[in-house]
Amino acid sequence: MGRSPCCDEIGLKKGPWTPEEDQKLVKYIQKHGHGSWRALPKLADVEKSCRLRWTNYLRPDIKRGKFTAEEEQTILNLHAILGNKWSAIANHLPGRTDNEIKNFWNTHLKKKLIQMGFDPMTHRPRTDIFSSLPHLIALANLKELVENHSWEEQAVRLQTEVAKLHYLQYLLQPPNNNFSMPNLDMDTLNVLNSLPSAFSTKDHIHTHTHNPNNPVLNSSSLDSPNPFDSIHDHLPDLKSIELQTNLISKVNNNNNENISNNNNDDDNIGVVTNIHGQDQVVYQHQPCEFTVLTQGENSPTSPWLPSSPSPPPVTATAATSSAPLDGSTTSTTPSSFWADHLLLEDSLFHDIP
DNA sequence: AACTGAGTCAACCGCGGGAAA
């Protein structure tokens, strides 16, 4: 191993490229190819290091101009899976260089995610924001509360919102971290218990049974705007992603019969992901219904089984009165689910550590 | 008109992997 001598040591200059230098370099490479980058400056009669200039700027197949919405979505998806592997990401965006994507990420996408309340590295909701959400929402509602309700009503409503947000905060945590449902006092539990439903989500996941009539959490009865609408906006559209053929067969060959039968819907679309070291396949049955399969014991030959995320460690009465948790066959789909289950192309599948 | 701060992006720096000697 060893580092190449820097520009000074091999007699190269630094600084921006002039049009003349660009022209010399392009002319030479078009005629002879780049060959050895180290020898190129002398051969092309350019006193600068040529590799970066060619690969990031002069290469004829480079696409210029703004990133499209599709490219932006692809970068988001791939970054969620690959992290800062800019060259790997660039391989999936023809005409874009790793440097360009890296810059676009640092100047646009990272900020965008932060503004939306996501941690740009984990693509998960930021816990620091959620820890202050109850206060922010309480403040936002304060005016309306003061104007339209008695103090008694105001107290109950605020308590309700805080209880819901506690539960929401739990659901949005990564599955393997140490976050646990906050210890709710009896008053808060009673408030939760009294709700028509404890909490709303736009989507429901059904593992195992995928019974549309038995979601853990029913449709919303929250009358305040859903603070997570913006989160859903950037999340991947599973309907647009087709599972690669060999991965479908990989799953089908290993599935146990029961699960296969459950998932033979003609319009199934599966998305393979590798989350927390474990392969998962997500099938979408309906716009709001999903089945998650997890391969047993991380072995390529193990059957694919329904995933059974742990139910929240709260009592049934605390969760919801209308749809008590039985913890056996269904699970919820908080936004963190979408952060987990992102597009994974077959070629990338092998890149996952 | 001058200054300032934010945004953008090309270019630089230094590390690690792998091929060659």
Next chain:
DNA sequence: ATTTCCCGCGGTTGACTCAGT
């Protein structure tokens, strides 16, 4: 088996532009 060299990569810097004051 070890050393040297080359290349690719990701992180960072700094020059430049532009909008706001």
